[in-house]
Amino acid sequence: MSVMQSPAAQQAERAVVIDGKAFAEGLRERIVVKAREFRELVGKAPGLAVVLVGDDPASQVYVRTKMNKAMDTGIESFPFLLPASTSQTELLALIERLNEDRHVHGILVQLPLPAHIDEVAVIAAIDPAKDVDGFHPINVGQLGLGTASLVPCTPLGCLMMLKHHLGDLSGLKAVVVGRSNIVGKPMANLLLQQNCTVTVLHSRSRNLEDECRQADILVLAIGRPNMIGPESIKPGAVVIDVGINRIIREDGSSALVGDADTEAVSAVAGAITPVPGGVGPMTVACLMRNTLVAACAIEGIAPPSL
Numbered sequence: 001m002s003v004m005q006s007p008a009a010q011q012a013e014r015a016v017v018i019d020g021k022a023f024a025e026g027l028r029e030r031i032v033v034k035a036r037e038f039r040e041l042v043g044k045a046p047g048l049a050v051v052l053v054g055d056d057p058a059s060q061v062y063v064r065t066k067m068n069k070a071m072d073t074g075i076e077s078f079p080f081l082l083p084a085s086t087s088q089t090e091l092l093a094l095i096e097r098l099n100e101d102r103h104v105h106g107i108l109v110q111l112p113l114p115a116h117i118d119e120v121a122v123i124a125a126i127d128p129a130k131d132v133d134g135f136h137p138i139n140v141g142q143l144g145l146g147t148a149s150l151v152p153c154t155p156l157g158c159l160m161m162l163k164h165h166l167g168d169l170s171g172l173k174a175v176v177v178g179r180s181n182i183v184g185k186p187m188a189n190l191l192l193q194q195n196c197t198v199t200v201l202h203s204r205s206r207n208l209e210d211e212c213r214q215a216d217i218l219v220l221a222i223g224r225p226n227m228i229g230p231e232s233i234k235p236g237a238v239v240i241d242v243g244i245n246r247i248i249r250e251d252g253s254s255a256l257v258g259d260a261d262t263e264a265v266s267a268v269a270g271a272i273t274p275v276p277g278g279v280g281p282m283t284v285a286c287l288m289r290n291t292l293v294a295a296c297a298i299e300g301i302a303p304p305s306l
Contacts, residue, residue, distance in 0.1 A: 014266045014267060015239070015265070015266040015267075015268075015269040015270055015271050015272045016165075016270065016271040016272075017271070017272065017273075017274055018161055018165055018238075018240075018271050018272065018273045018274075018278060019274075019277065019278075020157070020161060020273055020274075020277055020278040020279055020280065020281045020282045021277045021278075021281045023160070023161055023164065023281075023282060024157075024281035024282045024284070024285035025281075025285075027160070027282070027285045027286075027288075027289060027306065028069070028072065028073050028285050028288065030306050031073045031074070031075075031285075031288050031289060031292055031304075031306065032072075032073050032074050034292055034304040034306065035073055035074035035075055035292055036074055038292065038295060038296065038299075038301070038304075039074065041301060042295075042299050042301070044076075044103060045074060045075060045076040046074075046075045046076070046105050046106070046291050046292050046294075046295035047075070047076045047077075047078060047101075047103045047104045047105050047106070047291075047295070048066075048070050048075050048076070048077050048078065048104070048105070048106040048107075048108065048132065048287075048288075048291045049077075049078040049079075049080065049098045049101075049104045049106065049107045049108070050063050050066055050067055050077060050078070050079050050080070050108050050110065051080045051082065051091070051094065051095075051098075051107070051108065051109045051110065052079070052080070052081050052082065052110045053082045053083075053084065053086050053091060053109075053110075053113055053114055053117065054082075054083070054084035054113075054114050055083075055084060056112070059110045059111075059112075062110060063079065063081075063110050065284060066108070066284060066287060067079055069284050069285070069287075069288060070288060070291070073288045075288055075291055075292070076103070078098075078103075078104060080094060082094075084114050086114075086117075087116075087117075088116065088117045088118060088121065088122070091109075091113075091117060091122060092121070092122065092125050095107065095109070095122065095125045095126055096125070098130070099125075099126070099127040099130065104130065105130060105291060105294045105295035105298050105299075106130050106131075106132035106287075106290065106291035106294050106295070107126050107127070107130045107131065107132065108132055108133055108287070109122055109123070109126070109133075123135045123136055123137075124136065124137060128150075129294060129297060129298055130294055130298070131150055131294075132150060132153075132287060132290040132291050132294055133150075133152060133153065133287075133290075134149065134150045134151045134152035134153065134156075134186065134290065135152065135181070135182070136150075139151075140181070140186075143186055143189050143190070144189055146189075146192075146193050150290050150293070150294060151186060151190065151290070152182060152183070152186045153282075153283045153284075153286035153287045153290060154182065154183050154221075154242060154279060154282075154283045154286075155183055155186045155187035155190055156190070156286045156289075156290075157279060157282025157283050157285065157286045158187060158190075158219060158240045158242065158279060158282070159187075159190045159191070159194070160282065160286070161240065161273065161279075161282060162217060162238065162240065163194075165238060165271055166217075166238060169191070169194040169195065169196050169217070170194065170195035170196070171195060171196070171197070172196050172197070172216040172217055173196070173197050173199075173214055173215055173216045173217070174188075174191045174196040174197065174198045174199070174215060174216065174217040174218075174219070175198075175199045175200075175201060175211060175212055175214065175215035175217070175218050175219070176188050176191070176198065176199070176200045176201070176219045176221065177201045177202075177208070177212065177218070177219065177220050177221065177222050177228070177259070178200075178201075178202065178219075178220070178221035178222045178223075178242070179200055179202045180221065183219075183221040183242055184200060184202075184221050185200075187219050187221065188200050191217070191219075196217065199211060199214075199215075208232075209231060209232045212228065212232040212233070212234075213231075213232055213233065213234050214234065215234055215237055216234065216236075216237055216238065217237065217238050217240070218232075218233065218234075218237050218238070218239045218240070218269075219240045219242065220239065220240070220241050220242060220243055220258065220259035220260055221242040221243065221259070222243060222259050223243055223245060223259065224243070224245070224259055225243070225245035225247050225257045225258075225259070226247075226257055226258075226259070226260070226261040227243075227259050227260075228259055228260040228261065228265065229260075229261045229264055229265065230261070230264045230265050230267055230268045233265055233268040233269050234268075235268055235269075235270075236269070236270040237268075237269050237270060238269065238270055238271045238272070239260055239265060239269045239271070239272040239273070240272075240273050240278075240279065241258035241259055241260045241262070241272065241273050241274075241275055241278060241279065242258075242259070242279050243257075243258040243259030243260070243275065244256055244258070244275060244276070244280065245257050245258065245259070256275055256276050257275055258273075258274075258275030258278075260272065262274065262275065289306055292304055292306075293306075
């Protein structure tokens with residue numbers, strides 16, 4: 001576990017790079033062990049159903065990655081690749097079958113869905129005990145109340161890296177830029193549970209730069225490339241960059257960048273997650289973690305220590 005340096009010490013050197021890829025690999029290794037123990041105890045592997053409707057290229061890549069990682073960690077995957085013409089009634093019927101399937105412990109419906117399908121209705125149809133994305137209203141409510149629940153994977157991964165790097169987060173000033181239901185809001189709730197003082201900023205916020213500069217922990221989830229520069233960073237702060245933005249360089253090539261100007265911000269921050277290789281790998285690893293946790297709860301065995 002890292003010890004937070006004084007701002008003066010941090011200013012003298014560039015930010016520590018928080019290697020999400022390596023951290024995720026360590027988490028997956030622990031899941032492999034616990035999934036094997038689960039199989040030996042229950043007689044079957046934890047099961048993850050992944051539902052994709054349509055042929056969106058990015059979604060296809062995400063689904064393929066998730067299924068491969070499930071296989072690598074000892075989780076059985078059940079892919080359901082449906083045509084874009086699938087009706088909402090047909091999709092809801094499939095979810096009902098998966099809710100009842102005793103071999104399926106986690107259900108993930110890849111978003112976005114085609115325009116003719118109501119995403120809210122689909123998410124609400126998933127059994128909350130199998131909602132490994134943590135998007136069901138019951139799980140969202142439990143997170144807000146601070147009770148046990150399945151937590152959205154991206155903010156969970158962010159929190160795990162923060163705790164590993166900083167240790168006790170109690171009393172630290174945390175600023176979350178972005179208020180989405182997928183990252184911003186659950187991230188704020190998780191940080192509150194860790195006794196941080198939390199501010200949430202968004203497109204209507206005033207004095208955003210000044211607010212960011214107060215943060216010991218700055219979580220960026222706004223989807224705007226290189227929006228945050230060094231002038232918005234408190235010396236020694238830890239920056240968790242959730243943004244994944246594709247830009248076109250002057251030479252015509254493309255690149256993935258975060259919401260922070262990583263090179264410039266690294267001269268001020270104490271630590272920062274890179275893009276790519278930071279938050280992204282942890283999101284997938286936490287999906288496997290949630291599937292194993294859900295499987296243990298459904299089968300009535302003690303939750304794994306991960």
